Amino acid sequence: MQGIGNRGWLAGVTLLAALLIAGCAAKRGPVPVEDRGTMANAPVSAAPAVPGVPPITTDPSGKPLPGIENYGKPGYYAVRPGDTIRRIGTETGQNWRDIARWNNLDNPDLIEVGQVLRVIPPVGAAGVPAMPPSTDVKTAAPSMSTPPAAAAPAVAAPAPAAAAAASAAAKPTPAIVTASPATPAATASGDEDVGWIWPAQGSLIAGFDEAKNKGLDIGGKAGDSVLAAADGRVVYAGAGLRGYGNLIILKHNNTYLTAYAHNRTLLVKEDQSVQKGQKIAEMGSSDADRVKLHFEIRRQGKPVDPARYLPAR
Structure with a gap:
């Protein structure tokens, strides 16, 4: 009788456990799957996603993120985890102060993941200085590309009928007849003709x-000269990027940037124009294990082997 009682007790415990497991499963249900293609707050026109950027459209309080209406558009950059305004300026070849101004950032150090920033100058915006073609952005982010030349509408050729009327008018209109087309951005072949030096x-x-x-990585002694590898403009000079120490970044044209890291002293400032061979820094060991110059060439934002571009020694 005792054996029968033990078996009955065990059967009861087993049944109870089975009921509990079934009840938990019923309450939990299947793991929900987020359909990111049909989000209620997804940007209008189904803008393409930027790699590494979560499709966030609102902050924790439910307020739409700044600039989210421009998500995925050319010339805009969606903030990724770990980004700073200075890093974004470095990646896009723009001065971070310009980016802050174009986006009306009161505090450039406060940006949110998913926030969308303009990284090219606003077209026709009041107070924005005219910028030469060499400052256009080729690669603001992996999925972004340079929009069509913004100057084209302003210098579009008149319609045939209007041209005929102008030529037949008693008084010529020099502003229209003699106006020269805007200088186009440098061609790809022109961008490639940089003339690098070590x-x-x-x-x-x-x-x-x-x-x-x-x-x-080029060795040397502390204080050795660091030279601009080509004509360009300083788009960054500082120590805000971890692992690079005192860093200078030059923009040479629509295609190429160069970086000069671990310097002891920086001799140029942001927005300054420099010439090939100009001394821009002194070699050092900032954020490095020895005195050296770390030199990068970036083609459309992607690091390339400088040895393929520099002349043979």
Whole structure:
């Protein structure tokens, strides 16, 4: 009888456990799957996603993120985790102060993941200085591209009928007849013709490795000259990017940027124009294990092997 009682007790416990498991499963239900293609707050026109940027459209309080209506449009950048306004300026080849101004940022250090920022000058905006073609952005983000030349509408050729009327008029209209088309942005072939020189005289201590080293490491002594590898404009000068120390970034044209890292002293300022061979810094060991210059060439935002571009020594 005792054995029968034990078996009955065990059967009861087993049944109770089964009922509990079934009840939990019924309450929990299947794991919900978020359909990101049909979000209620998804940007209008189904703008393409930017790699690495979550499709967030509102902040924790439910308020739409600034600029979300421009998400995925050319010339705009969606803030990614870990981004700072200075890093965004570096990636897009723009001065971070200009980006802050174009987006009316009261505090440039306060930006949110998913927030969408303009990274090219507003067309025709009051108070925005005219910028030469070389400052147009080619690659603001992986999925962004340069929009058609903004100056085209302003210099569009008159319709045939209007041209005929102008030529037949008693008084010529020099403003229309003699107006020259705006100088187009540099062609791809022109952008490639940079005329590089070596940025330092020391020996090469580390070559390019796409996974481990995005440029060349050139040895030397503290205080050795660091030279601009080509004509350009300073778009960054500071120590705000971890791992680079005192860093200078030059923009040469629509296609190429160069970076000069680990300097002891910076001799140029942001927005300053520099000439090929000009001394822009002194070699150092800031944020590095030894004195060296880390030199990068970025083509349309992507690091390339500088040895393929620099002249043979």
